[in-house]
Amino acid sequence: MTTEIIAKTLLSSAKQPDKWSGIKYTMNLYRGCQHQCIYCDSRSECYQIADFAEIQVKVNALDRLSDEIRRKKVKGTIGTGSMNDPYMPIEAERRLTRGALQIISAAKFPVHIITKSDLVTRDADILQEISRVYVAVSFTITSADDALSKKLEPGAPVSSRRFAALKSLSENGITAGLTMMPILPFIEDSDENIRALVGMAAEAGASYILPGFGLTLRDRQREYFYARLERLFPGLREQYQRRYGERYSAESPRAARLGQIFKEECARLGIATKMPFYQPESEQLTLF
Numbered sequence: 001m002t003t004e005i006i007a008k009t010l011l012s013s014a015k016q017p018d019k020w021s022g023i024k025y026t027m028n029l030y031r032g033c034q035h036q037c038i039y040c041d042s043r044s045e046c047y048q049i050a051d052f053a054e055i056q057v058k059v060n061a062l063d064r065l066s067d068e069i070r071r072k073k074v075k076g077t078i079g080t081g082s083m084n085d086p087y088m089p090i091e092a093e094r095r096l097t098r099g100a101l102q103i104i105s106a107a108k109f110p111v112h113i114i115t116k117s118d119l120v121t122r123d124a125d126i127l128q129e130i131s132r133v134y135v136a137v138s139f140t141i142t143s144a145d146d147a148l149s150k151k152l153e154p155g156a157p158v159s160s161r162r163f164a165a166l167k168s169l170s171e172n173g174i175t176a177g178l179t180m181m182p183i184l185p186f187i188e189d190s191d192e193n194i195r196a197l198v199g200m201a202a203e204a205g206a207s208y209i210l211p212g213f214g215l216t217l218r219d220r221q222r223e224y225f226y227a228r229l230e231r232l233f234p235g236l237r238e239q240y241q242r243r244y245g246e247r248y249s250a251e252s253p254r255a256a257r258l259g260q261i262f263k264e265e266c267a268r269l270g271i272a273t274k275m276p277f278y279q280p281e282s283e284q285l286t287l288f
C-alpha cells in the first residue's frame with residue numbers, strides 16, 4: 001500500500017560527521033521500504049513507523065530539499081539509504097531520488113548513497129556530475145548466494161544484480177563499494193562466504209568494503225526477525241535465543257576469525273577497508 005504525506009523537514013543534521021561514512025546530513029524521501037529485509041532495523045519502535053510495509057511518499061520532498069539546501073551554511077555529505085532504500089521499486093515511477101540528486105548536483109553538495117538496487121545505474125549521468133564534488137555509492141551485499149539473498153531480502157534485487165550494478169558504476173568512474181553488513185550469525189558467517197564476497201567485490205571494481213559481522217536486535221525488529229527465522233530456517237530461532245537472549249548486540253561467534261580473513265583478502269586484492277570521505281576544498285588546498 002502507498003500513501004502520500006507532507007514532510008515538515010527533509011535534511012536532518014548531525015553535529016559531527018558520521019565516523020564511518022562522513023555523513024553530515026541525512027535525507028529520507030520515503031518512509032517504509034519495499035525491500036522487506038528480514039533483519040531491517042527500521043522496524044524498531046524508536047522510528048515510529050507503525051506499518052513498515054506501507055510506503056509513504058513525501059510529495060513535497062523536492063521543494064523542501066531545494067529550500068533547505070540553499071540555507072545550509074556548512075557543505076557536508078548528504079547520506080541517503082539508512083531508513084529505507086532510495087532505489088526501491090516505487091522510485092522507478094516516482095523518481096524522487098533522481099530529482100533530489102539533480103538538486104544536490106546544482107547545489108554542488110557531496111552525496112553518499114546506500115542501496116540494494118541496480119536501479120541506481122539509471123542515475124549514472126547525475127552521479128558522474130556530482131562526482132566532481134564527491135559521490136560514493138555503497139551496495140549492501142552480505143551473501144554471495146543469490147538464493148539466500150532472496151530469502152533474506154525478498155523485495156530487493158539478488159546479490160549478483162547488485163554486483164553487476166556496482167561494476168557498471170565503477171566503470172563509469174563513480175566511486176562504489178560494499179557495506180557488507182549485517183553478516184548474519186549462523187547463516188552468512190562462513191569463511192567461504194566472506195572470501196567469495198571480497199573476491200566478487202574486487203571483480204566488480206569496488207573501491208572499499210565496510211564489514212559488520214553480526215547485527216543489532218531490538219523490540220519489534222527482533223520479533224519480526226525471529227518470526228522469519230522460524231519460518232525460513234527451522235531451529236535457528238532457538239539458537240539465536242540461547243546465544244543472544246534479549247541482548248541488543250548479536251555478534252557472530254566467528255567475528256574475530258572472519259575479520260582476519262576479511263583483512264587478508266582485502267589486502268591481497270587491493271580493496272580499502274575504509275571509505276574515502278568528502279574533503280572540503282579549503283582542506284584539500286591545505287594538503288598541497
Ligand code: SF4
Nearest residue numbers: 033035036037040084
Ligand atoms: S533495504 Fe534497507 S531499509 Fe529497506 S528493508 Fe532492507 S535493510 Fe531495511
